[in-house]
Amino acid sequence: MRPRSAPLTALAALLGAALLAGCTSDAPADGPAAPSAGGSSAAADGSGDSDFFDQAEYDRQLELAKETPEGPKGKPWEQMLRPEFVSTTAYAKKGGGDAHLCFSNAGVFNPWRQVGLKNMRAEVELHEEIGKFTVLDAQGKDDKQISDIQELTGKGCDALIVSPNTTATLTPAVERACEKVPVIVFDRGVETDCAVTFISPVGGYGYGAAAADFLVERTEPKAKILALRISPGVDALETRWSAAKRAFDKAGVEVVDAKFTDGDPARTKSIVADALIRHGEIDGVWMDSGATAVAAVEAFEDAGQEVPPITGEDQQDFLTAWKEKKLTAVAPAYPTFQWRTPVIAALKILAGEEVPKEWTLPQPVITEADLDDYLKPGMPPLHYAMCGCEELPGFPEKWGGKE
Amino acid sequence: MLTMQGVSKSFLGVRVLHDVDLDLRAGEVHALVGENGAGKSTLMKILAGEHVPDGGRLTLDGTPRSFTHPAQAQAAGIGVIHQEFALLEHRTVAENVFLGREPGRFGLVDRRTMERRTAELLGEIDETGITPRTPVHTLSVARRQTVEIVKALASDVRVLVMDEPTAPLAEHEVARLAALVRRLAARGLGILYISHRLREVFDLSQRITVLKDGRRVTTLDTASTDSAAVVRAMVGRDLDAYYPPRARPEEISEPVLTVEGGANDRLAGIGLTVRAGEVVGVAGLQGSGRTSLVRALFGAAPFTAGTMTVAGRPLRPTRPREAIRAGVALVTEDRKGEGLALRQSVRDNALLVTRAVPGRTRPPSARGAAALLERVRLRASADTQEVQYLSGGNQQKVVIAKWLAARPRVLLFDEPTRGVDVGAKAAIHTLVRELAAEGLAVLIVSSELPELLGMSDRVLVMADGRLAGELPAGATEEAVMRVATGGDGSGPDQEDAA
Amino acid sequence: MSTAATARPAPGTGRRLLTALGTATPVYVLLATVLIALALTDPGFYEADRLLAFVKRAAPLVILATGQYLVIVCGEFDLSVGAIVTAGVVVAAQLYASFPALHWLVATLVLLAAGGAAGLVSGLVTTRLRVPSFITTLGMMLILEGAVFFWTGGSPQGALPAAFRALGRGTAFGWLPWAVPVCLAVGVGAYLLMRADFGRTLLATGDSERAAHLSGVRVTRVRVTAFVLSGVAAGLAAVLVGGFSGVSAQAGQGYEFEAITAVVLGGVLLGGGRGSVVGAMAGAFSLQALFTLLNLRGVSGALESTVQGVIVIAAVGLGAADYSRLRRRRTRSPDTRSPEGTTR
């Protein structure tokens, strides 16, 4: 018989196997919890920016941004804001032996994540008590990350670190994992509090507002602002934008264009050039992330115009351009040093030490004043300055830099 | 049974059919003849449901019909055997036979019934070499045609339209086909038989309808007419001198092409000489190695043994390019598939060889190209026209022009006038003879024995991949067939292992 | 031919023009429409420096479309050009990280050669191993993207110096962007190439590989050459893109589809054998002009792709419809006959 009946046979066989094996579910035992609105993110159910705006969270972030964190000075990755500690004795690793840490990574699809992963690996190297460090990369696929988390829970990890690809979609998988191992979530959150700790910097509102406030301060009222965004639908970026929009609206500054660049510098240059033509001049540029900031700066130069106040991020190329071209700029950061913290947290948890339920890291903003502290010559253009990696083993070569 | 009255068709203002009337009786073989472009194809496509006529009526058994899709024509009982087979190479015979009308219920295909009925149909026409499950791509051309016919029979056709059914067939296969056609007619089918070959037409048909320039010229009773009358009706003049005069002995000079002991997996012990000024014919049954021979000479399916010289220099072409460099040219049997780049202009086709093989000759200027096309008596509205829109005869002239541009020493023709209308045929024959007279060595392969015998200064006969004999000019067709079939009438069954 | 001339009605100027434009007619109409719309939207668009800036912006896509045209017209696809651009920019940055003093010309030549090498591999795999080029170049795209980031650990490590970037960003004589003469040179070069023997044999190969082979065309070499040229064009585009916008890990993203769209928009037949390189370049200009128009009209960033999609389908759809009519009209001169077997 040609393989024409193969699928049917297989189906029958599987059904038979199924009856013998009985039914199990990888969904959380008590059924998936209905994710509540609020928390660190909100699911949108339609269009418009307001869906991403959460007044309480906004206020909280703006306050946090002003506070001084607890913790060792000069080591922001160990600092925390308003910590509420929880006991972790239940998770303390019994007996000696090396710890097995596992990490489900959303992916390394941008330089920020690449720098971050290097930080994390270097942090792991610092600790001899970590015997094994398993990383599964979901390559940006939610579906794969769900499977990765399932796979990792079956691998005898002592603790599981998760950097979720998407907030909402990974919730059930994380809940399931919580039942088996202590889970540490960082960067984006998930809509469950089952994780032992959730590590993140202050947040998108803080970022967006810091940048917007700077522009409001440096421009006249009624100024024309160009907003350059990467792409729609990314929650972290949407919160930045909604905070900025609010700040602009309040100050009466006009956002003449809000455009998506896809993170493509060529496209960014075209957009800025066309905006200059449409609006005559642009008084300020707000960006939801720094990837294309230098391209925007160049577009002004190429058009023979002075670069207006501009916001960027702590990426090396932007800091270099800032210094060399004496820009009026500010660089809020979403620091990559947060990739170190989960490892530290995991070891604390395995040692039974208490950790904050929400470990909120400081989120410094680079200003004219401290630009020189962050700009390290010899680092590659897409490096993120706020990596907290200067003291780590292998610096700067592992990060692609030179002494 | 089938009548067409006043059928007209225009393509954007240009009329290609004017008020054509035609009637077909049950059990009749009705031949449709005419030069290329006379409107035969369009008429056939209207019957097949591929084109919708602008005017006129079509009735089948007294019921008026109009088709907008081939499926409707089929359902009405009209089957069409196209010149280019409508077969799916990678599907089985049964799947092809029942394509578009698979048996079964609820949209399911009843394979068993399908295969059984295919076997029955094959049995009905005594075809034993094909099984329903054979994939079509493993079949020979003749057998594929049989599958096409079975396909038509499977849909209970009442009318069968056959477009140049013998064009791809060898002589003995033609005889088989003729027998089959007669049988089908005897079963009460009406058969519309389109052909260029008048001999078949007279052999098979009861009536002949002649089309010219989109109009019906006449319909004749086959029994009471002769081929001269039909040709006159087709071309509107007499064509007495079919073939140009042969070469006089003094016009034939030194050998240009020689082969000794040429062999490959299809050929063995080939030894031949073609001299400048000479036209040598190659006869043989389909599969006897005629095409393999010219392809070996051209390097397309090279000899693996033996020696070959062109103009005194040894040559062992392993690719056409090498043969071309040495001055060998091949006009292939498959004009559309191998001879022309159909979407390119007349000029680009004519210059293709000189452009592809620099060094042999420089590509002629635009004026040179025009002179070349005039030389082959091409009738085209402009040399920037795409060749696909030319008639078969004109296309063939472009192929010949392509080779002349490269100034060859040896011209190989494989079926030079296949699918070419009567007028263009004569022009090509004249041209071939002229070229020989200019000192080229010419080798012609043709399935049409009258053409071969009329054109050649001598005829080589092939059988089983070998040269079985050589006959002088003026040999009879019977003599050729005797050599080709092994001389003792062991019969036309000696075909390929198909 | 002399007999034909009398029978044929003298074609009107319009018809002759249509015939000359050939299959690319719809793209010229589209280009003209978009250019007029641009003029209405922004009267300053036709000032010399603005126009030059537009050409500069369009240059990478035009060059990619030119390369892609060569591949498509011989019956193949090249999906790897976007990856070659990305890889090119990253490789250049990496080169400068290791050899900061590298002369810009050397770096440029390295990129062109590397692009050509990638094209050579694609071409050889396609012709020798008979893998459909869609798959070959899809695989090449995965391989290039993977390899280059595997090598650099995810992101390029060096910055591109001003000298290297001049070709994509700088100007000659203070007013002429270098990208414009480069683009012009590529355009003229491709036009001449297509008129030359190579171009004609390339078209014939795309039309009928068998016929070309039996006419002495070295079809494998012709095809491989087309792939190599497409790769070199992508390498050149990488130089321009890298120059225009600097180091980026996603410099070439989406360029492969844009280039193919541009070529098809230009009336070139996917599958080979028909279409002009000028049409392909016009397709690229139309696409870029369309992007600019959408930008200038302030169409919501998100809806931009919808507009693009609709226009591409409409233009190509209209092209297919228009073309068949044009073809028939040309066909039916009295001495030529119905197309035979062209329906395939």
Next chain:
Amino acid sequence: MTGDLLTAPGEKSAAPAPRPGRRLRLTDPVTGVWLAALAVTLLGWAVVAAQGGQFLTTTNVVAVLQNSVALGLVAVGQSMVILTGSLDLSVAYLISLGTLVAAQTMQSGGVLLAVLATLALSVAVGLANGLIVAGLKVNAFIATLGTAFILRGWIEDQYTGPAGQVTAGFQRLGYDRIGPVPVSVFLLLAVAGAAWFLTRRTRLGHHLYATGGDEHAARLSGVRTRRTVVVAHVLCSLCVGAAALFLAARLGAGAPWAGTEARYDLESIAAVVLGGTALAGGRGGVAGTLGGVLVLAVLDSVFNQLAVDPFFKNVVRGVVIIAAVALYARRRTPRRRTA
């Protein structure tokens, strides 16, 4: 495109007709790709074992199967359009939109309505694709690329992030399993089985192959080729709709990048050709496609076990895809010269 130039078409000596017996042919791509899947599994097992790991654990098997579902569903749909000689590049965006529509409808209108809405959306997109390809005669590559752009614009304009909420009951489709076999695998097998039955046993299936094999011949034989192309596109989109439903169940919400980040468009085409279906249409089938999907999934799992750099994975995948198709091309070269 690259036919055998060296053989005279008129003289193709017929190979002996294949014996009617139904023996397992190793040269058959379907057999080949399943053997390859087996080989990759064994290889993975050996390599992982050599590194001191275990490959064939329940966890891994579950992961392999689970990871095959979404791609499998899309690839099954893609096989049907490719068999018909067409192509669908809009699948990735359709998945994204599908998950969003499913999750949102489910939040307000219940599971049944959500399923119907998603499938209705799929039919609409498939119909649009089919009509543009068959009706407007736009090359499938461009046509579906165009619809992809249209869908993309729609998604980006309408959605700013994950939306909607899937009911707990529906989530079981994404998470439950029976023994080591996730229930979603049964969804895949059901869809694949239906597709297989459709292509092999029904009139429509015969017409799909016929249209892909030689559209002109099919049309002359009375096959409604345009209708067939349209139906193939609708069927493909329905499979994609099923994939969207599965992903919605798995993700618990709709995600605007669910389809694009996984590059389901190109990946599904890769899986289909890996499974031995000719890109030109007319040859191949669903059974091979499933094998192709499995090869990719197993490969991925092996990479996971060995902690291969994700960038390097792409290199290997590219090489595997090219190599596989090169092998098929070699096998398809008939051995004509031995006659």
